[in-house]
Amino acid sequence: MSIFDRVRRIAKANINWLLDMAEPAENELDNKIKELEETIHEGRESAASYGATFRRLENELEALENQLAGLLVKAQTALKAGDEAAARAALTEKVKLAERIAQMQPGVEKGRKSYEMLRANIIKLQDQLKAAKLKHHDLVARKRAADAQKAFDEKFDKATSLSPEGVSFDRLEEDVLQSEAQVEINQEIRGDSLSDLELAEHSRQMQVDAELEALRAELDG
Numbered sequence: 001m002s003i004f005d006r007v008r009r010i011a012k013a014n015i016n017w018l019l020d021m022a023e024p025a026e027n028e029l030d031n032k033i034k035e036l037e038e039t040i041h042e043g044r045e046s047a048a049s050y051g052a053t054f055r056r057l058e059n060e061l062e063a064l065e066n067q068l069a070g071l072l073v074k075a076q077t078a079l080k081a082g083d084e085a086a087a088r089a090a091l092t093e094k095v096k097l098a099e100r101i102a103q104m105q106p107g108v109e110k111g112r113k114s115y116e117m118l119r120a121n122i123i124k125l126q127d128q129l130k131a132a133k134l135k136h137h138d139l140v141a142r143k144r145a146a147d148a149q150k151a152f153d154e155k156f157d158k159a160t161s162l163s164p165e166g167v168s169f170d171r172l173e174e175d176v177l178q179s180e181a182q183v184e185i186n187q188e189i190r191g192d193s194l195s196d197l198e199l200a201e202h203s204r205q206m207q208v209d210a211e212l213e214a215l216r217a218e219l220d221g
Helices: 003-013 026-080 084-159 170-192 196-220
Strands: none
Touching: 003 026, 003 084, 026 084
16 A cells, blocks of 8 residues: 555544543554654655655756747747748747647645645644644643552542541541640649759758757756
8 A cells, every 4th residue: 555545545534533531442543643643754855755756756847847938939930031941940949849748747736735735744744743743742741641640549448447537537536635634633743842952951950950959958057
């Protein structure tokens, strides 16, 4: 199958049926994108090669048509000058050239149509490729969002499995309250009791007071 037929077949097939699906198979879409890219690449190369050949034939035909007009002028000039032989020779060459042009024109016209059709189909394939890539990008984004939501739901379900109302903090709160109560009791105990240094000082003062009372009694006696 020629690249012309392949491009025409794929462009005619259209992929709207695939793009219109809510969730087309990702591998199927990937294969279609790859096929479009390869066909467009080959089509561009063929269009460039064929276009160069077509342009050359078209330029050649234009040059022959200009030459044909020049032969007519040459024959007219020779006839006005009375040189019938030269006029006849120019017209003979003109007739032969006209036959050659007539043979070339159908091929050039066919080539022009084929080239234009190839370019039009390549443009159509490029539009399909763009739509396919956008669809693929959308599917990837939706898949990532779905995977993220699934992972979140799994973690949330695990976190809320302790209580139907949500995460249970009862045990943690109980531990905190117990710790706070212990701290409060320790502070009260430390506030009511004396340190070892304070107890020693208090003992010394009591001994001093006792000896002072004994001295007063001795002095009074």
